[in-house]
Amino acid sequence: MKNSSVSTERPNGAPNICAVILDYGQVLAHSATPEDFGRMAKILNSSFEAFYTLWQNTRDPYDRGDFTAEEYWLKLASQTNSSIDRSQIETLRNVEIEIWSHVDQRMLDWVSQLRAAGIRTGLLSNMPRDLVTYLRANCQWMENFVFKTFSSEVRLIKPDPAIYEHTLHGLGVSASESLFVDDREINIQAARALGIHAIQFGSIAQFKDDLEEMGFPILPTIVESALAGAAGSTARPHRETKFSPLL
Numbered sequence: 001m002k003n004s005s006v007s008t009e010r011p012n013g014a015p016n017i018c019a020v021i022l023d024y025g026q027v028l029a030h031s032a033t034p035e036d037f038g039r040m041a042k043i044l045n046s047s048f049e050a051f052y053t054l055w056q057n058t059r060d061p062y063d064r065g066d067f068t069a070e071e072y073w074l075k076l077a078s079q080t081n082s083s084i085d086r087s088q089i090e091t092l093r094n095v096e097i098e099i100w101s102h103v104d105q106r107m108l109d110w111v112s113q114l115r116a117a118g119i120r121t122g123l124l125s126n127m128p129r130d131l132v133t134y135l136r137a138n139c140q141w142m143e144n145f146v147f148k149t150f151s152s153e154v155r156l157i158k159p160d161p162a163i164y165e166h167t168l169h170g171l172g173v174s175a176s177e178s179l180f181v182d183d184r185e186i187n188i189q190a191a192r193a194l195g196i197h198a199i200q201f202g203s204i205a206q207f208k209d210d211l212e213e214m215g216f217p218i219l220p221t222i223v224e225s226a227l228a229g230a231a232g233s234t235a236r237p238h239r240e241t242k243f244s245p246l247l
């Protein structure tokens with residue numbers, strides 16, 4: 001594919017990356033907590049453990065857009081032998097949006113640095129329509145992404161190769177010119193199988209080290225800012241032991 005973006009020079013044979021593609025949940029957004037999931041579990045009269053397992057096992061079709069939000073939550077209610085009304089469905093929808101809307105400003109600042117350097121930025125996320133709609137309507141930082149791929153809009157989910165190819169095409173770059181960042185190993189492996197450079201995200205410190213190792217010159221700032229924490233960036237930190245997100 002033709003590349004019209006400004007690329008960064010790489011010394012010592014390091015890859016020439018013209019585009020960076022990022023996942024959303026637990027990369028740009030902080031991890032949801034057991035307490036967060038517990039709020040939804042309580043509405044469905046379920047334990048955290050039972051609800052979380054069910055939530056994990058039912059995400060793919062919901063993130064792909066196979067169900068409306070109402071259909072999805074009624075399905076989960078049925079599987080937990082619960083009865084929920086329209087008001088409770090609305091609460092569940094709002095809670096799920098809220099728990100996944102805590103972004104990490106340090107990562108957003110890094111994305112701004114990439115754009116300033118002329119690197120194309122893409123957002124590639126398995127995400128239901130409710131959260132997509134909220135982010136598009138309320139988050140100005142979304143403008144820093146040249147191309148955005150959401151599973152529920154394209155009816156594809158990671159790790160399907162087609163969703164990566166859709167994103168590459170939208171950015172106008174080849175796989176070898178791209179870096180993909182995701183917290184899930186299965187998604188990283190799928191990207192690498194297509195020839196995309198990929199880093200599995202665990203923490204900003206680890207991510208910075210991996211970027212340095214591959215010779216990428218634009219690094220995130222990892223000042224663990226107690227000062228910035230007042231704005232919420234340290235109130236919900238990335239956890240080393242995470243729940244398996246599907247976002």
